[in-house]
Amino acid sequence: MAAPLQYEQLVGKYNGDSSAKVLDAGEKKPIQVRLLDVMIDDKYKPQLLRENGRLKVVVETDANGINIDHPFPNPEVVLLSAAQTTQRDTTVEATAFIPQGAPTSFPPSKDDSTQDSTGNKPTVIFGQDDRVVFHDTSYPWRLCGRIQTAVMSGSGCMVGPRHVLTASHCVNWAGDGSAGWINFTPAYYDGSGPWGTFAVTTVYSYVKNVGELSDEQTAFDYVVLVLDKRIGDTIGWAGRRVFDKSWVNTVQWTFIGYPFDLTKAERPTFQGKVVVTSKQDFRTGSVLGHFSDYTACMDGGPLWGTWAGESGPSVVGVASTREGPPIAVPNGSTNEDNEFGGGEALVKLITDARTGAP
Structure with a gap:
């Protein structure tokens, strides 16, 4: 099976080829960016302030503080059977979408100030x-x-007009099988993102993973979150592919996430x-073992490659588990590796979510 482009080839592609699929005329709609959406009592009088290039909404309060309710509803859960994927076409793959005129780059612009202050941490x-x-x-990168x-943060990636891929264990699963509120901020950086934050209305999943995971749980440790807005029409989305065994030890991939140890997940x-x-x-x-650097809150981040044409x-995998303690040099053992979840089931989950909630 054809392999994706390698690092040096990606530099030339994204920096020299900005061609993009054009949206249908009926789809060229601006999206409303939600900068702030909170519920507060009528007694508070919000004020809008600009300080040092930042926009702030403030209210005057007393010693009892202020109770701000989050605006995100608990999502509906759609639980699918992974076994059903053996009865259907498992070769379904779809390519990425980039809006016309969107700027491209590879590698991303380095944040030198953060890198210098963090260094390497054990x-x-x-x-x-x-x-x-x-x-x-x-x-x-967007x-x-x-x-x-309500209990954690993780990483995710757009895989459709309003569809986000992340790990199942990143969802706040309740004892009764429901899911707590969850949101997604594309291109999040230091407290906000350029397109705002979007509520999740539905979660498509095979399993409801919590705590330590077995290898079989890791093999299906992914969900697709359906957002309340079609932000993908504005910023684009990634495609999906089934990881082929011929790519083991032969291909270089890209892995993105929000690490707590380096940046406090910011x-x-x-x-x-x-x-x-x-x-x-x-x-x-599938469980995709690797010896790349992976720490808390990078969970749910995508493993992806880009193909010629x-x-x-x-996306071929989702960051799932971290084994420890760390070792200095990889020794080939799958007992001490980090792991992505992937496989045919990953592709079918995205397909089913996009079909069920277009």
């Missing part, structure tokens, strides 16, 4: 820390963003030469 890092902190809203729930990082060292299949799901990247 977490689940193999050898030298290869993660690069960046601040870039061009394509394809497709990635931060996931936020700024994204990327690694541009990630190698998958093993592939274990559990029915239609396609407009943008396609």
Whole structure:
């Protein structure tokens, strides 16, 4: 099976080829950016302030403080059977979409101020820390963003007009099987994103993962979140592909996430030469082992590659688990690796979510 472009080829593609698919005339609609949406009592009088290039909404309060309710509803949960993927076409793949005129770049613009202040920290890092902190809203980096729930934050990636791919264990699953509120901010950086924050209305999933995961749970540790707005029409989305076994130890991939250890999950990082060292299949799901740097809150981030003739990247895996303690040099063992979830089931989940909630 054809392999994706390698690092040096990507530099030439994204910096020299800005061709883009054109939206149908009926789809060229501006999107309303929600900068702030909170519920407060009528007794408070909001004021709009501008300070040092930032816009702030403030209210006067007393010693009892102010109770601000979040505006995000609890999403509906659609639980699918992974076994059903064996009965359907598992070769369905779709390419990425880039809006006409969107700027492109590779690699992303490095955030030197953050990189200099953080340095290398001893977490689940193999050898030298290869993660690069960046601040870039061009394509394809704008497709990635931060996931936020009441209990944690994670990483995610646009895979459709209003569809975000992340890890199942990033969802705040309740004991009764429901899911707590969750939102997504594309291109999140230091508290906000250029297109605002979007509420999740529906969660498509195979499993409801919590706590430590078995290999089989990791093989299906992904969900598709359906947003309340079609922000993908404005910023684009990534495609999807089934990871082929011929790519083990032969292809360099890109991995993006929001690490807590480097940036407190406030700024994204990327690694541009990630190698998958093993592939274990559990029915239609796969565990993709790797020895790339992976720490808390990078969970749910995409592993993607870009193919010749396609407009943008396609996701082949989702960051799932971190093993420890770290080792200095990879020894080929799957007992000490980090892992992505992927496989045919990943492609079908995205397909089903986009079909069920277009």
